[in-house]
Amino acid sequence: MATTEAFYTAVQPSPLGQRFCLWHADAAQAPRALVVHVHAFAEEMNKSRRMVALQSRALAAAGFAVWRMDLLGCGDSAGEFSDASWAAWVDDVLASVALARERHAATWPGAAPPELWLWGQRAGALLAAEAAQALAEPVNLLFWQPSLQGKQVLQQFLRLETAGALLGKNQEASSTQADAKGGARAALARGEVAAVAGYGLAPALTTGLEAARLAAPARQARLEWLDLAPAANQEPTPAAQRHIEAWTAAGWQVRHRSVAGPSFWQTTEIEEAPDLLEATTHALLTSPMAVPSCLGQAAQAALRQVAA
Structure with missing residues (x-):
């Protein structure tokens, strides 16, 4: 039976080195693969906790081992959000991979090294x-x-403070700066921490985030790309399609699927997307056919029907 274990571990010998982790697995049998979760940004992480927990348990029940870590300054890990940098978060992801592999080797000492997924x-x-x-x-x-771009993530996040000021939720901010985005930008340009929507943004984080692009790694493997939409089986957006084509051209085996469900990471109440849970587990359990991902979904489906 799959179980969940919560614990703290140190990724470095410093006051900021403690990380809160969760491990979902069935200790009775070696997993078919390791899945390391990389959570969303700021409040999107908190809104997504239930869905991530449900998916982690579903994957563990399907024979996977799932490792989750709150990154530096996030959730129950050490530090404040303002202590985080983009480089430190990348290091935390790499530490998660190493720690998950160590946990696998200790739990199933006779098992071969498993396939690895970053989620x-x-x-x-x-x-x-x-x-x-x-x-x-x-x-x-x-x-x-x-x-698709860290710059867009940052811009959208900075707009939260502007929206709060316009709605009168932050009278002090609205009286001292007409444009909260510009104020945060100015603080960051001075090398200061900018307070946005209750989070402290450090230049070391925003600089790395703003430069981040969804580029294909040089070592090709599989990419399962799942989007939520008002209705299932919709085509990817033009921007997403361009990225899918670029990853395919770089040698990656890409499979895209959209499922119906709410954008739970940004809803007012905590919501679930059951179809996404099912689609995710199915995606990891099945190997995609060699159908060019640059084709639209309708064309891909037609080719698969012919092949069947």
Whole structure:
């Protein structure tokens, strides 16, 4: 039976080195693969906790071992959000991979090294891709509604403070600066921490985030790309399609699927997307056919029907 274990571990010998981790696995049998989760950015992480927990338990029940870590300054890990840098978060992802492998070796000492997946959600996909580039061997990637550019993530986040000021939720901020985005930008340009929507943003984080791109790592493997939409089986957006084509051209085996469900990472109440849970487990359990991902979904489906 799959179980969940919560614990703290040190990724470095410093006051900021403690990380909160979760391990989902069935100790009675070696897993078919290791899945390392890379969570979303800021409040999107908190809104997504239930869905990530449900998916982790579903994958563990299906024979996978799932490692989750709150990155530096996030959740129950050490530090404040303002202590985080983009480089430190990439290092945390790499530490997660190493620790998950150590846990696997200790739990199933006779088992062969398992296949590895990095599961990135939203901005976590940017971190996962960058970490995959730094690893010495190929790693499969699972994306949940991936952010395509860190610059866009930062811009959207800075707008939260502007919206709060316009709604009168932050009277002090609105009286001292007409444009909260400009104020945060100015603080960051001075090398200061900018307070946005209750989070402290350090230049070391925003500089790396703003430069991040969803680029294909050099060592090709599989990419399972899952999006949520008002209806199932919709085509990817033009921007997403361009990225899918670029990854395919770089030698990656890419499979995209959209499923119906709410954008749970940004809803007011905590919501679930059951179809995404099912689609994710199915994606990791099945190997994609060699159908060009640059084709639209309708063309891909037609080719698969012919092949069947």
